[in-house]
Amino acid sequence: MSMEGxxxxxxxLKITLPRLxxxxxxxxxxxxxxxxxxxxxxxxxxxxDIGLATVYRVLTQFEDAGLVSRLSIDGGHAVFxxxxxxxxxxLLCVSCNQIEExxxxxxxxxxxxxxxxxxxxxxxxxxxxYGICKQCQEKN
Amino acid sequence: MSMEGxxxxxxxLKITLPRLxxxxxxxxxxxxxxxxxxxxxxxxxxxxDIGLATVYRVLTQFEDAGLVSRLSIDGGHAVFxxxxxxxxxxLLCVSCNQIEExxxxxxxxxxxxxxxxxxxxxxxxxxxxYGICKQCQEKN
DNA sequence: GTGTAAATGATGACGGTTTTCATTTATATT
DNA sequence: AATATAAATGAAAACCGTCATCATTTACAC
Numbered sequence: 001m002s003m004e005g006x007x008x009x010x011x012x013l014k015i016t017l018p019r020l021x022x023x024x025x026x027x028x029x030x031x032x033x034x035x036x037x038x039x040x041x042x043x044x045x046x047x048x049d050i051g052l053a054t055v056y057r058v059l060t061q062f063e064d065a066g067l068v069s070r071l072s073i074d075g076g077h078a079v080f081x082x083x084x085x086x087x088x089x090x091l092l093c094v095s096c097n098q099i100e101e102x103x104x105x106x107x108x109x110x111x112x113x114x115x116x117x118x119x120x121x122x123x124x125x126x127x128x129x130y131g132i133c134k135q136c137q138e139k140n
Numbered sequence: 141m142s143m144e145g146x147x148x149x150x151x152x153l154k155i156t157l158p159r160l161x162x163x164x165x166x167x168x169x170x171x172x173x174x175x176x177x178x179x180x181x182x183x184x185x186x187x188x189d190i191g192l193a194t195v196y197r198v199l200t201q202f203e204d205a206g207l208v209s210r211l212s213i214d215g216g217h218a219v220f221x222x223x224x225x226x227x228x229x230x231l232l233c234v235s236c237n238q239i240e241e242x243x244x245x246x247x248x249x250x251x252x253x254x255x256x257x258x259x260x261x262x263x264x265x266x267x268x269x270y271g272i273c274k275q276c277q278e279k280n
Numbered sequence: 281g282t283g284t285a286a287a288t289g290a291t292g293a294c295g296g297t298t299t300t301c302a303t304t305t306a307t308a309t310t
Numbered sequence: 311a312a313t314a315t316a317a318a319t320g321a322a323a324a325c326c327g328t329c330a331t332c333a334t335t336t337a338c339a340c
Contacts, residue, residue, distance in 0.1 A: 052320095091255065115231070117242075
């Protein structure tokens with residue numbers, strides 16, 4: 001059984017072709033952030049005939065299992081990324097939709113302090129910086 | 141003409157009953173953050189027979205005019221708040237859906253620095269801290 | 281008052297996502 | 311290896327928040 005198979009099994013899921021292939025796409029794709037539709041199209045290109053509903057289901061199961069993270073970006077559609085255990089935030093280019101990641105311990109710490117000040121028990125946080133990336137600025 | 145009427149007029153919009161009433165709801169409602177549906181229901185309670193499509197249109201126009209801000213919270217549905225000119229971020233209670241606001245200049249500054257480091261021209265940013273508010277913690 | 285562009289309401293469309301349900305498949309057990 | 315059974319799948323329809331269409335109504339400049 002492959003490494004991926006073990007991840008799937010550990011999540012309490014049966015090892016099926018759709019699950020193995022979705023995981024493979026996420027691992028081999030040059031784009032780290034993919035929508036369900038992106039994954040679906042990549043599967044079609046690979047010659048795998050897997051339904052879109054299954055892709056959505058599998059991605060949600062992987063999210064529940066902690067294998068992937070879901071980013072809900074502006075305007076209601078989601079992208080997924082392989083979870084690497086390191087929290088990070090995102091910079092999104094509003095022109096080309098490219099996504100970059102960053103980690104900033106100062107911000108992390110301030111967020112924790114604010115939650116405490118307000119009496120909140122923080123479960124999560126999401127920070128998106130929107131802007132125009134270097135390449136898109138140079139193009140125009 | 142009321143104060144509100146002037147705001148609407150300044151936005152280049154005709155002063156109509158639906159617009160006055162939507163603005164009134166946003167001002168008098170005890171909840172600062174309302175979805176289009178919330179506003180629509182509040183209008184019905186007031187006895188105003190205004191269509192949901194109009195509520196959406198008016199809120200979008202108010203957003204364009206800078207009278208309200210739209211928050212896109214987790215999973216694609218939006219809430220609106222009266223714009224007071226002061227940028228702030230949000231704490232959301234995942235239990236009771238209450239929303240609190242905060243301002244943190246340290247975070248603001250770090251965000252600007254990160255955008256510069258990454259070569260991004262920042263247009264916007266959104267920061268949400270999710271957690272359980274004080275009241276909900278005490279309840280359980 | 282009147283003309284004209286703008287605004288409204290009802291309804292249908294839309295897009296991403298989820299549910300339904302009949303069929304197929306993985307896996308534990310014989 | 312055959313079988314039983316719960317889980318997984320695919321196709322299609324349902325969903326939900328939001329937006330567009332279009333015929334009718336309204337605000338406001340003249």
